[in-house]
Amino acid sequence: MRLKKAFFLSIVIALFSLSNVFAYSYHQKGDFQLSLRLPLSVPTFTSNIGVKPVETITFGDMGYKNIIVGIEADIGVFTSSAVSVGGILGYNFAYDRGENLFSRVPLLFKFNYFAVSSHKNEVPLSLGIGVNYFKYRSMEHIVPQLLVESGFNIYWTDNWSASFRTGINLYAELYADSKKNNISATIPLVFGVTYRK
Amino acid sequence: MKKRFVLVSFICAFFISFFSCNESSSISIMQALASSQPKDGKRWKSAEVVYNSSDSNKVDAVIILANDGMYVVDKDIEEKGDYLSKPTFKNNAKDSDGNIIINGLIRNVYVPSNYNSSSFANIIIQCVSSQLYTPSEYYKIDLKNLANVQKLTLDDSMGKFCAKSSSQSSNFIMMQSDSDSDKYSYKIGRYRINGDFISFEESISIQPEFKISNFFEDSDALNYIILTSTSGDDVKEQQYYKYSRASNTFEKLDKLYSLAIRNFKVHSDGTFMAFTQAGGVIHSSSNKNYLYTSDSYFSYNRYSPLVYFENKSKASEDEPDFTFFGKYSGNGFIIHGYNKTLTDDRIYNSNYKGSVQTQGYAESLRAEDISDIKAVELKSSRDDYDYRLLLLSSENGISTYLFKSMLPDQMKYNTQSVEIRNRVDLFI
Numbered sequence: 001m002r003l004k005k006a007f008f009l010s011i012v013i014a015l016f017s018l019s020n021v022f023a024y025s026y027h028q029k030g031d032f033q034l035s036l037r038l039p040l041s042v043p044t045f046t047s048n049i050g051v052k053p054v055e056t057i058t059f060g061d062m063g064y065k066n067i068i069v070g071i072e073a074d075i076g077v078f079t080s081s082a083v084s085v086g087g088i089l090g091y092n093f094a095y096d097r098g099e100n101l102f103s104r105v106p107l108l109f110k111f112n113y114f115a116v117s118s119h120k121n122e123v124p125l126s127l128g129i130g131v132n133y134f135k136y137r138s139m140e141h142i143v144p145q146l147l148v149e150s151g152f153n154i155y156w157t158d159n160w161s162a163s164f165r166t167g168i169n170l171y172a173e174l175y176a177d178s179k180k181n182n183i184s185a186t187i188p189l190v191f192g193v194t195y196r197k
Numbered sequence: 198m199k200k201r202f203v204l205v206s207f208i209c210a211f212f213i214s215f216f217s218c219n220e221s222s223s224i225s226i227m228q229a230l231a232s233s234q235p236k237d238g239k240r241w242k243s244a245e246v247v248y249n250s251s252d253s254n255k256v257d258a259v260i261i262l263a264n265d266g267m268y269v270v271d272k273d274i275e276e277k278g279d280y281l282s283k284p285t286f287k288n289n290a291k292d293s294d295g296n297i298i299i300n301g302l303i304r305n306v307y308v309p310s311n312y313n314s315s316s317f318a319n320i321i322i323q324c325v326s327s328q329l330y331t332p333s334e335y336y337k338i339d340l341k342n343l344a345n346v347q348k349l350t351l352d353d354s355m356g357k358f359c360a361k362s363s364s365q366s367s368n369f370i371m372m373q374s375d376s377d378s379d380k381y382s383y384k385i386g387r388y389r390i391n392g393d394f395i396s397f398e399e400s401i402s403i404q405p406e407f408k409i410s411n412f413f414e415d416s417d418a419l420n421y422i423i424l425t426s427t428s429g430d431d432v433k434e435q436q437y438y439k440y441s442r443a444s445n446t447f448e449k450l451d452k453l454y455s456l457a458i459r460n461f462k463v464h465s466d467g468t469f470m471a472f473t474q475a476g477g478v479i480h481s482s483s484n485k486n487y488l489y490t491s492d493s494y495f496s497y498n499r500y501s502p503l504v505y506f507e508n509k510s511k512a513s514e515d516e517p518d519f520t521f522f523g524k525y526s527g528n529g530f531i532i533h534g535y536n537k538t539l540t541d542d543r544i545y546n547s548n549y550k551g552s553v554q555t556q557g558y559a560e561s562l563r564a565e566d567i568s569d570i571k572a573v574e575l576k577s578s579r580d581d582y583d584y585r586l587l588l589l590s591s592e593n594g595i596s597t598y599l600f601k602s603m604l605p606d607q608m609k610y611n612t613q614s615v616e617i618r619n620r621v622d623l624f625i
Contacts, residue, residue, distance in 0.1 A: 139229060
């Protein structure tokens with residue numbers, strides 16, 4: 001747990017350091033970005049917080065046959081030269097060991113801080129919060145989600161870029177029956193294209 | 198900006214609270230995912246308890262059928278452990294497998310009426326060549342020497358195995374005969390192994406105008422029998438009939454149509470209790486009215502293979518006459534007590550309902566898709582009954598629950614019960 005904290009803290013510090021190096025910002029208030037994302041998510045852990053002591057399973061024990069794949073639309077409108085707000089709507093799916101479909105539909109509000117924003121490169125740091133619709137066999141549930149991610153955009157024209165993001169997705173599956181409550185996490189590896197204007 | 202944030206938060210909160218009400222499963226989605234099994238993984242299908250022929254409080258063996266074959270467990274095998282990893286009789290086994298040769302898939306297990314724990318501990322297995330019901334082959338297996346397997350012949354003129362009694366330690370069977378007329382022809386009686394043959398001792402012969410798929414008898418005297426009739430697999434399409442041996446008549450139980458009944462407890466005066474797929478309990482009375490009750494705990498069950506213990510040593514009127522068990526959607530099982538008697542219309546069950554869910558998550562995360570439940574009542578001493586529940590989860594194997602009391606409110610708490618995982622544990 002300490003290692004994780006240290007890892008994210010070092011990323012944040014590194015990004016803020018970079019922002020001082022590249023003080024120039026490409027964007028202005030009112031600009032927008034639209035991204036088409038192909039997320040590959042690695043299931044990382046599930047912790048049952050409803051029992052004492054808390055029990056945790058990781059990776060292969062979580063029951064997925066493979067990684068989670070999907071497609072997402074990500075839109076952001078700049079409110080200043082370094083900050084944009086927007087959201088994500090998408091569809092992700094995976095199969096369990098028995099090849100039953102697990103689906104989730106994320107609907108997130110997203111805040112992006114651009115530590116680096118130049119003509120050719122961008123390094124955003126993003127925080128997303130929202131809900132997911134989970135569906136698995138006959139079960140369905142709305143699950144709150146917290147997303148922390150960072151990455152880069154590399155522009156090959158003024159408007160089009162290839163993008164990559166990674167970070168962590170946290171899901172809180174909460175029920176009235178507290179024994180079922182759990183927090184799960186995936187590490188996303190997101191590839192996409194971004195259009196900016 | 199602030200308004201937008203408030204709006205989004207409100208929408209999120211609405212959806213969360215709305216779907217949080219969807220508590221139809223006792224496990225979460227992540228728990229269910231984690232307990233998923235590979236498609237080609239083992240599936241535990243059904244269990245058969247072979248009681249001791251001279252002492253019904255003892256169990257000689259438990260036979261468990263899985264998709265890969267049949268597992269025979271007795272006291273010695275139980276003590277050795279690891280008996281659930283490899284079938285004793287493997288489906289479609291060849292010589293080279295080192296198994297005893299069985300042609301086809303083992304479909305069912307039968308305990309013949311001449312089964313004798315000490316001198317003739319032979320059971321019958323029925324094998325089919327594929328998943329579909331195809332002509333069967335029958336074998337006898339000596340439980341004292343499992344390598345002693347012999348093919349049996351069933352005379353075509355007797356008909357074919359149609360249904361076996363679901364009553365504990367009963368060995369009645371229904372045979373269906375081919376008939377050229379419009380009427381069907383069935384015989385109910387006991388079957389025995391006679392050398393290389395299966396012979397049949399007929400007790401009742403009936404010729405209804407409907408096809409019968411299952412039967413529930415009141416006792417060895419077969420005074421009253423409830424018959425279920427279905428044109429297909431849909432349990433909701435079943436019709437139910439009561440047969441009276443004395444008058445040789447069929448009474449169609451119209452009011453039960455579409456109730457999807459899974460189990461009957463038939464009393465010797467012809468009245469009965471019925472347990473529905475949805476967990477409802479129905480009591481018939483002599484005036485042909487029915488008292489129906491259902492419990493919200495059961496309301497979301499799909500298939501509840503309900504079994505029950507009968508309270509034979511009732512100490513007070515507050516104790517239920519029956520305590521029955523059903524599948525709890527998601528995991529575990531539910532215990533439900535019921536105090537309705539034949540002469541008393543009051544229902545006393547409210548204090549007794551409760552559930553026991555299997556414990557644990559990370560270590561033994563289990564979404565119990567329960568394929569079979571067997572209630573086994575064993576008298577461990579003169580006045581001391583042990584109530585044992587054999588629970589077969591299709592994916593997660595076997596558990597045995599031991600209860601020192603059959604009062605549901607005492608069973609509910611694990612202070613009175615012991616769960617023994619991956620063990621049959623019925624041999625006292």
